[in-house]
Structures are given as C-alpha cells and as structure tokens.
Amino acid sequence: MSQIVNHLGDHRVNLQVNLQVNLRIKRGAPGDALRFETHDVPFEPGQSVLDALRWVRAHVDPSLAIRYSCINANACKECMMRVDGKTVYACLAKLEAREMVIEPLPNKPLVRDLVTEVAPSDEELFVSSKV
C-alpha cells in the first residue's frame, strides 16, 4: 500500500493507488491571449479544488494567480471561480480524480488567471473607474 502525503500539510491518508487529478487551468491577464495549462495533481479524497490549486503553486508554478483567505471555512468569499462551467467557491468544490476545467468568472473584470474583481464597488481603491 502506498502512502500519499498531502503536501499542503493538512494530514496524511493511506490509499490503494496513486490517483491523479488533471487540472486544465485558464491563465492570462487582461490584454494577453488567454491560454489553458494542464497540471497533474495527486488526488486525495476529501480535498477541495482550492487545495489542488495551492498544490500547483507550491510544487509547480508559484505565479498561478489565485485569491483566498479562509482556506476552508466558506467565510471569505474570495475564491469564487468556474469549475467545469459552474460558478463555485473553490474551497467548497470537491476535487475529483478526473479532468477538471478551472476558469475565472466570465462576468467579472479579470485581474489575472483565476482572479476577478469581486469587491463591492464602494470598497475599491479606484472608485472613479467604475462610475
């Protein structure tokens, strides 16, 4: 039996086989030609999509832009994005051992990669740009 350690450090579990998730992540900033990147991430039952994105940043590419603060508590509302075409909070979306397509929200101004502008307009720095 092989053991997979969750490298985000939460805990460890024993699994029969090494399952993987194939993440297709849409990347780019405003003005770029947006592109999809593919990353294979070790799968552990009970993980969230946010866990997998954090794994990619820590192990493959730290420049992948994501935003979150509460990580796991459905409190901060910052990690809203599209998973397989549905709008979700990445911390609540269950990771599955298959291909998953991750994109930024289509109806909000893109900041970079998976991050869009989600703040209320009266809490933004550049208030005038929205008026």
Next chain:
Amino acid sequence: MHLTTDVLVIGAGGAGMYAALEAARHGANVLLIDRSLIGRGGATVMAQMTVAAAVGGECPDHWQHHLVDTLRAGRGLCDPALARVICEDGLECILEMDSWGVGWARKEGRFTQVMAPGHDRPRCVYVDFLNTGPAVSRTLRTQLIRAAGPESARAGLVQGATPGSIRRVGDLLVTRLETQGGECVGATALHLSTGELVSIGAAATVMATGGLTRLYRRNSASANMGGDGYALALRAGAALLDMEFVQFFPIGHLAPRMIGMDPIMWDPFRYKLGGRLLNGNREEFVQNYGAAVSDKYIVTRDLATYAITKEVEAGRGSPNGGAYLSFEHLSAEVLREAFGPVIDRIAKNGIDLTQMPIEVAPIAHYHMGGIQVDAQMRTTLAGLLAAGEAVGGANGANRLSGNAITEALAFGRRAGRNAAHDALASGALRWDGAGRDAHWYTQGPSHLDFNPAQMLVELQALMADEVGPFRTEAGLLRALHRLTAMRAQVGEVPPKGTGGLDCVRIDWFDLFQMLLVAEVVTRAALLRTESRGAHQREDFPGLDESWRVNQVVNTDGGGQLNIARRMVPASVLIPDPVELA
C-alpha cells in the same frame, strides 16, 4: 496614488471595524483598509461560537468575576489593566452589538450563555448555529455602511461631535509603516489587484491585523494571519510582548477530510453536547494527565493539547495522528436539535456522527503575545495604536475560552476613540508620501531563484515541528538555524512587480514579514526556560516563579533583535470581586 486621513485602521476584522466606527463617532475621518474584502478576512468572521461577557443571562454575574477567571487562565502573566478592558468594556460592547441586532441566542428574553472551560459560571453568548463570527462581522459591516450614509441614520454618535467619514478599501496589503521623527505618520501599501503602490498619510494609525497562526501547518485562522502587523510595528520601532505564547486549540478537525467546515467547529459541539475524547484504543485518557473525565466539556486547552500529543507519542493515537472525538452515544434527534443545518453539511461530507467518531488534533489557534500597548491601546511608537489579537499582554500565557471576540470589540472601541483623540490634537503629523518610490520597491530582482509558495509551506512545517506546543532547546536551535538560512534566501528587497495579483511578489512580502515574526517567537521561546500555559519546554518542565515576567522585543537601529524581561504590571487598579446575591 496618495491617500490622506485622520485615522488609518489596518485590518477589517472585529477590532478594526469597531475601531473605525468609534473613531468616526468621535469626529475623525477614517480610512479602513484590509488586504481582503472588508469584514471577510481575518479571524473574527471565522469564530464559531463563544463570546465571553458577564451579561448575567443564566445566573448573576459581574465583570470582576470574568476578570478573576481571565487572570487565572493567564498563569500570572496578564497585564491586569488590559484584562480589565476585555471584561469591563467588553461587556458594554456585547450589549451595543445586541442593540445593533447581532442576534445573540436568547431563551425567554434572556441571553443564553454556555459554560466554557476556565469560567466559573455560564458566561459565553453566541449566535446559532456556528454563526457567531459571520453575525459579528455582518453587524459591524452594516454599521460601517450606515456610517457612510446620512447622519440621521447613525447610532451612538458622541454628543457634540461632528461625525467623521469612513472610507473602506479592500485589496491593500501594507508593506511598511512610515515614521517621521519617531512618530508613525502613515503607511505604504501594495494595491493587490493592480500592483500599484499607495502612500497613506495618517495622523494616527491603528494596527488591527490579528495574530500569527498562519506560521503553523495546521491552523484555524485565515491565510491573512501571518503576523504582518507585528513585523510592521517592530520594524517601525514599536515593542512586542510575550511572543512565545501561541495557543493551540486541542481538538481541531483532523479526519476524515471535510470541505466547507471550519476546523474548530467541534468546540461548539462540545459546549452543547459534551462528547467523548478517546485514544486510538477507544479509551478515555485525559484522566491520566490529571483531568477529570466528564461528559461535560471542562478540560482546559493546554491540558487537552498535552494529553493528545502524549497519547500519540506513546503510539496510542488515532490513525491520522490525533484522538477520536465521539458523539456516537447521542441520537440523531439530539444532534439535530443542537446544530440544525450543520448536521446536513457534515452529512454532505459523508459523516454520520451517530455511527462514527471523527479525528481531532491540536491546531494553532490564537496568539497571546503581540504589540505592547498601554490601557489606552497606545503602543510604544507615537502615532501607532493596536487592537484585537494584534495586542499582546491581556491574556498572559493562556487565553480563556471566549475572550477573543470580546477583546477584538473592546480593544477596537478603545483604540478607535483614542486614535481619534490623538489625530484631532494639534500638531499630529501626516506623511505626504514623499520618498515612497525611493524605497526598495523598484530595485529588486526580476525573478526569484526559489518558489516562495513552497517556502511558506516549509516555514509552516518547521514552526509546527520545532516551535509548536512542546519545545526543546535542540528543536528551537534547529528552527533558528533554518530560519536564518531562509531569511538570507528571501533577502531584503522584493522582486519587481509584474502587475495585478502578482502572487510571487505577494508571497515574498508575506515571507519577509512571517520569517521575522517566526524568528521572534523562536528566540523568545528559547530564552524562557520554564513551562507556563501555552509555552511548554520539555527540557524545563514546570513553572518557575522567577520567570513570572514578560519578555519585551525591540529592534535596534540596525534591525538587531533585543529581548528584555519586564516585571508583570501590578494589579493595583483591580477591585475585589463584588458579592452577588
């Protein structure tokens, strides 16, 4: 961009939001900033249940009794004047929050209060179900929005004061405090979504950035709690206090993995339902460490953390390295009555509490140490105040359950009032932004030769393994050695920015602050050769009366850390508890 304000409040959790409201009520114009969304980041929004205040809903109570319990929990290191602010002012804040419609649980018109470990009577109000933090945050945010509206809609205006305005701006990560002539005059911040630098001139600044639990692998607070407020204050010339005291919450969720649930969620379950804590052999064990076995939740946090850790070390842990927490003896009806919709959220994660135990283990939860302040929340740096968990000294070596939200509100209110006073006094300086770009922001490398996201994971593992709840000289020295190497690798100059949401650059700033704070915690822990409250030295077991002192951290001009001992302030102002009928 340059902004100017009377009072700058950094951090929009419970402490920061209350500070902003109070400063505006006293006539100051306020800029409230946060690196996340306003009222969404930080720790307050994640609070699950208990808020301690002597409102006397269940039985007669008085803030002086709350104070006695707070001081006892602090194991001799509390600053009694600060602890008094929690218990006395906190009571008023809880009632004001009630008048603002927070929704504290009630039964027949009276506050429902639960008995929490370390309290002498039921003293903790809450909002059902597991909704205390979100309700507190929402209530304060509603007041902030109201405060931005017409004067007629505003509650609690100080008589005679012309209300100040409150501007809320998210997405601002403060990178340094600015000083002139030994006085804090504002701050520089990175606007995360554009990558632009913002200079902020402020006549008074309130640091309300919370604690440092992000330094640890398993923690119960948000990714914002990396101790950056401590590092900012220390670098600007303010003193820190009691930095070695990190509270571990004993029964953080460990397994099976759940999504959408906060890891400290089992605390409310224990308040309401008791539950049984079992080792890997399914035996009760806390009695072997001096605690009474009870179906009530009375074992204190430090003792439970110790007992679970020692069972795991002895090979009697649960499969994932913790303890079992079981509610299997309770019926589905009892569970649903106590926790309603939460039971469905747990079921969605494949867990039926009537059929299986869950696994729990200690998790970094709160930091007793922080920025040194006087009872008016003024730091040792003129122009800088602090509030909430960012403050050190009120809770000594161990915080009483339920005091964190209370202190956020009470310290926030007091800091806001005094910041307004200081800012509106004549002669208060404000930074004009001159020299902002001359700092180290533009001269760094284009690329880092390491992965900063990976280094953050490594830092969390290092702190958990070597500077966790149980410490030894050898482990602390290993941590210092590695921290020194990591600080050298990170360097003193940030990488050049590449526009909005530049996560590599953001991670660099986080590492820059977190590594300094980690070193301060480790050095203070190394010096304290005794075991007291949340600081347990395996090589120095037991309390040493000669260590009934606080440790104060300063930096000299060259950035060298200096840690000195200070007598614990005496409790001359504390009256004897009143007799209650």
